[in-house]
Amino acid sequence: MLTRRTLLIASLATAALLSPFGRSGRAFAQSTDQAAAFINQTGQALIGIVNGPGSAADKRVQLQQIVDRDVDVDAVARFCLGRFWRGATPDQQQQYTKLFHQVLLNNITGKLGDYKGVTFVLGRTQPGEGGVTVDTTVTRPGSAPTDVQWVVGTATGAPKIVDVVAEGTSLRLTQRSDYASYLSHNNDSVQALLAAMRRQVSNAG
Amino acid sequence: MQALRTPGLMLAAVIGIMTLAGCATPPPANDPDAVADFNQTNDPLEPTNRVFYAINNGIDAVILRPLAVGYTYAVPQVVRTGVHNALNNLGSPVLLANDIFQTKPHRAGDTLMRFVINSTVGVAGFFDVASDWGYPYHDNDFGITMALWGVPEGPFLYLPILGPSDPRDATGFGADIALDPLTWIGQGSTVADLGYVRYGLTAVDTRAGLLNVLDNVKATALDPYATFRSLYRQHRQSVIDQVRNDNTATQPDWFPHPASH
Numbered sequence: 001m002l003t004r005r006t007l008l009i010a011s012l013a014t015a016a017l018l019s020p021f022g023r024s025g026r027a028f029a030q031s032t033d034q035a036a037a038f039i040n041q042t043g044q045a046l047i048g049i050v051n052g053p054g055s056a057a058d059k060r061v062q063l064q065q066i067v068d069r070d071v072d073v074d075a076v077a078r079f080c081l082g083r084f085w086r087g088a089t090p091d092q093q094q095q096y097t098k099l100f101h102q103v104l105l106n107n108i109t110g111k112l113g114d115y116k117g118v119t120f121v122l123g124r125t126q127p128g129e130g131g132v133t134v135d136t137t138v139t140r141p142g143s144a145p146t147d148v149q150w151v152v153g154t155a156t157g158a159p160k161i162v163d164v165v166a167e168g169t170s171l172r173l174t175q176r177s178d179y180a181s182y183l184s185h186n187n188d189s190v191q192a193l194l195a196a197m198r199r200q201v202s203n204a205g
Numbered sequence: 206m207q208a209l210r211t212p213g214l215m216l217a218a219v220i221g222i223m224t225l226a227g228c229a230t231p232p233p234a235n236d237p238d239a240v241a242d243f244n245q246t247n248d249p250l251e252p253t254n255r256v257f258y259a260i261n262n263g264i265d266a267v268i269l270r271p272l273a274v275g276y277t278y279a280v281p282q283v284v285r286t287g288v289h290n291a292l293n294n295l296g297s298p299v300l301l302a303n304d305i306f307q308t309k310p311h312r313a314g315d316t317l318m319r320f321v322i323n324s325t326v327g328v329a330g331f332f333d334v335a336s337d338w339g340y341p342y343h344d345n346d347f348g349i350t351m352a353l354w355g356v357p358e359g360p361f362l363y364l365p366i367l368g369p370s371d372p373r374d375a376t377g378f379g380a381d382i383a384l385d386p387l388t389w390i391g392q393g394s395t396v397a398d399l400g401y402v403r404y405g406l407t408a409v410d411t412r413a414g415l416l417n418v419l420d421n422v423k424a425t426a427l428d429p430y431a432t433f434r435s436l437y438r439q440h441r442q443s444v445i446d447q448v449r450n451d452n453t454a455t456q457p458d459w460f461p462h463p464a465s466h
Contacts, residue, residue, distance in 0.1 A: 083238045107425045111417075142282050143414075168443020174435045180242060181431030188239075196427050 032125040035132035035152040038159040042070045043120050043136065050115045060109050067108065072153055072160035073101050079162075080175045081190075084183055088190045096190070099197040106204040117141045120148070131162055228252070247360050248434065254363035258430045261368060265412075270419075273412035287331040289410050293342060294323045294330025295387065295403060302384045303345040307353050311453040315340045344444065347384065348377030352445045361434055369437035 049062045067073065077100035078085050088096065123135030131153035138146045151163035164171045179193060186192040229251040232239035248254065276285070297320035304313035319335040319342065327334045336342060351373050352358070359372035367378065382388055387400065426432035 083242070103425075107421075110425060111421060142286070167440060168446075169436050169439040173439065174432055177246075177435035178426050178428050178432045181246075182427040184239075184242065185428070193427075200425075200427070 031154070032127060032132050035134050035159055036122055036125045038070075038152060039134040039136065039150045039161075040122055042066065042161065045070075047118055047120070050112055050118060056109070056112075059112060060105070063109060063112075064105055067105055070161055071104075072156055072162050073097075073104060075153065075155060075160075075162055076104070076172050076175075077101070079172050080179055082176050082180055084179075084188065084190055084193075087188075092190050092194065095194055096197070099194065099201060102201045103197055106201065110204075115140060123147075132159075133165075246434075249360050250362065254361065255430055257363045257365050258433075260365060261363070264366070269408065269412050270416075272409050273416055276409050277413050277416065285410070285413065288406060289414075290323070290327070290333045291330040292403070292407055292410055293333075294320065294327070296385075298386050299381050299384050300343075300345045303347055303350045303381075306347075306350045307345075307448060309448065309451060310455045312343060312345070312448075312451060314455060315343065316345075343448075345448070346374075346377050347380035348374035348441070349445055349448055351377055352441075353449060358438075358441075361438070363430075363434075369433055371438075374441065 045066050046063075049059050049066070052059075054062070074097055077097045080100065081088065081096060085093065118138060118140050120136045120138045123137060125132060125134045127133075128151065131151045134150045134152060136148050136150065138148050140146075146167055148167075149165040150161055151165070152159050153162040154160070155162075162172070182196060183189070183193055228249050229243075232243050234240060280288075297316055301313055301316045301320070304310075304316050318338075318340045322335040322338060322340065323330045323333060326332075333342065356373050358374075362370045362372065362375060364370050364375060367375070370378070387403075390396070422432050422436070423429050
């Protein structure tokens with residue numbers, strides 16, 4: 001009886017002690033593996049589009065599907081507006097997020113031509129502050145290999161890209177400083193930023 | 206000597222103009238968010254910097270960019286890569302000095318081996334044989350060295366011709382020219398002319414490598430100046446971190462490794 005109870009307590013204690021570590025260890029491995037697999041899949045899909053046949057318009061539609069599915073655009077948009085997000089009205093926030101989706105897609109499609117014949121290999125994966133960071137090395141014909149890091153967040157429940165860091169430069173940080181500077185030279189007016197973004201979208205046609 | 210004097214004079218002139226010219230107005234103290242932004246941006250000379258940015262853009266639009274576009278169009282990729290390699294090879298002594306100043310023996314070894322291999326087997330540096338032989342290229346300069354020594358970056362600077370910089374990197378640029386044996390070797394107009402050819406080729410090669418990046422930023426940024434400022438700083442910081450964290454051991458392969466027994 002005593003032995004059995006001791007055993008029971010011991011096993012419970014062990015379970016209690018080990019399980020958090022065990023679980024977090026497993027979750028840790030799972031989340032990094034999952035992020036790496038996710039980036040591999042997204043990367044292959046992107047390369048398939050860039051190197052594949054089809055007109056620019058076709059490719060844009062295909063890209064939009066991938067961006068909508070694999071990028072947490074709403075979170076990136078919020079991040080890029082920084083402290084001005086809080087000051088914006090709900091209506092401005094909504095307009096801004098909608099415009100940001102279009103601007104982001106235009107920027108990505110604008111870079112498409114540069115990436116013909118691109119290949120990539122997965123590198124190290126590690127958990128970080130804003131999500132799991134997946135390192136890749138991107139190779140293009142005629143240029144030196146580029147280190148690109150992908151930050152994968154799971155705020156929406158599924159893995160989604162929240163940032164791309166190319167050669168140490170973060171896409172969302174750069175975009176945020178662009179908007180911050182524009183706002184500071186336009187009386188911190190979110191309305192002015194929205195107007196500028198609208199012009200960008202209409203210019204890109 | 207001549208090569209040293211020109212950028213040196215130019216830097217002195219720039220610093221003189223900058224101290225005379227206007228400064229950015231800080232936001233009112235009762236707006237802590239704006240003050241935090243202002244301090245983080247760390248660009249007190251922004252109005253002056255923007256003037257130089259506009260001037261550089263003008264020069265770039267009529268001279269440097271057309272040259273780079275023409276170069277990319279007229280010269281085959283193989284030759285451009287060769288020129289790029291040769292220019293990198295000429296920079297090896299400066300790289301080596303900085304590798305040593307940074308006490309990175311493995312990187313210094315890479316640079317030395319690259320210089321020996323590429324200058325000979327690589328035909329005056331035109332072919333990067335060393336990379337295939339396991340001695341990869343890395344960039345380095347005295348700005349990075351000073352960063353590792355703990356010298357602070359200082360406020361953002363946008364310099365004529367040179368573009369985005371900061372006091373640390375501008376000083377580093379001058380120091381690298383002084384460190385370069387090619388600055389001091391030789392006399393006469395032929396050597397001086399070759400020096401200018403090298404600087405000219407470096408400018409065109411660098412600009413050609415940035416064609417897509419710069420065009421993209423100018424096409425997509427609402428404030429290209431601020432975007433370049435952010436890109437420059439992030440990129441420099443990442444390069445500095447990369448050098449700082451590169452502590453590859455110099456133990457050669459033939460040395461008995463305890464683990465292998």
